[in-house]
Amino acid sequence: MRGARYFILLATFASFVFAVARSELERVSDDELMNLIRTEKYVIVLFTAHDCDPCDKFENEMLGLREHLVDALGAWIVKAEDSQMTRLYSPTREPALVFFRHGVPLLYDGPLNDELILHTLNDNKEPSVKELTDENFEHLTQVSTGATTGDWFVLFFTNDCVDCQRLQARWEAVGARLKTRMNVARVNRGTTGAATARRFGVFHVPQFILFRQGKMYNYDIRNHDVQSFVSFAQDWYKNVKSERVPLPKSPFDDLVQMIVDYLKENPSMWVIALVTAGIGFVAAILMRRSAPAPKKSKKSDKKEKSSGKEKSSDSTESKKKQK
Known part of the structure; x- marks a missing residue:
């Protein structure tokens, strides 16, 4: 029991x-x-x-x-x-x-x-957000021609951006909601997508751009919830001024743009550059003024004396002829 x-x-x-x-x-x-x-x-x-x-x-x-x-x-x-x-x-x-x-x-x-x-x-066993870089951006998106790959909604981010990190799960949700209608992607402005970010004038992150039929629409709305992103991509973009998609920059133009962007992000460098240039200019003028006059060599003195004698003899001969 x-x-x-x-x-x-x-x-x-x-x-x-x-x-x-x-x-x-x-x-x-x-x-x-x-x-x-x-x-x-x-x-x-x-x-x-x-x-x-x-x-x-x-x-x-x-x-x-x-x-x-x-x-x-x-x-x-x-x-x-x-x-x-x-x-x-x-x-x-x-x-x-x-x-x-x-x-x-x-x-x-x-x-x-x-x-x-x-x-x-x-339905979302794999990530839906595509990773784009400088190497594959134009090839995959074809945004400058508006060709066959469809519309693209792109997030620009950096690894040290806390707000960007907090957006990852929401951005994946946006990709899941829109994956039958358009492509959702992201570009690392700080590393593999730096040239692409310069191409589109991306200075601050997070930044969102919708590329549609050869035009681009900047998402400047403060709301960063999933529904706001989806609504913008589907219809709300029509209320935003469109811009023409710039063509990819040449290596030289991209270098110039990189320097300009660096000076914009570091305005103190403008002062340093101007002061350095000013000091160099003043120093060049002072060195030019203080430089001693070049000394004449003995050979040049002899040439001048001989040429002077020749001129005096020529003048005496012309005077005799006149008499």
Whole structure:
């Protein structure tokens, strides 16, 4: 009897533990999450906060989808509560659902709908944002001719730009929303895309440009949420003044532009350059004034004396002839 009771208690406890485990997603720390992102192919993270009703609703929805997502993707599905990493991926804080594909984050920006969540994650197993460089930009985009590759919505960024880092998950969401309509890409202004950035007059980052049919439209709106980007690319760009796409610069023109851009970003260099040029000019004038007159050589003196004698003899002979 005691053995039977012990077995029943053990089974009850096991079922209780299983039920508790099923009632919430596995919770991870920021360090554990970083390790998962680095090592696993697919990681789905729900960023939540303590005492957050919308977070609890989102977690319940993900619990219902967990088996489907594990079967379809083989993904890790975890939650990070009150994480310091949330601000890197979501401007609106918790709850935020982020899908990491080979470490590249995609922010889910849709409603709390199980079918839409499942479709979005399954349909975006690979990053949708293309990486463009100086070497492949014109070949892939053909923006100066408006040819066959379609429209391009491009983000210019740098590695040391914090706002740019926080935009990556949202920009991937923009790419996911627009990938059947246009190309979404990004260019590193600080490294592999420096010449391309100079070509389009990109001085500050993040900067966004829509290239459409041989024209370009600058996104100067302060709102950097997914829906604002998508609306601009689809229709709102018509309210912005278009500009002609400049042709690629020659190496010499690009060098000149690089120098001009450097002086714009470092205005103090103008003063240094002008002062240096002024000092050099004044020094040249002073050196010219203080330089001693060149001494005549003995040979030149003899030539001058002989030429003087010849001139005097010629003058005496002409006077005799006149007499």
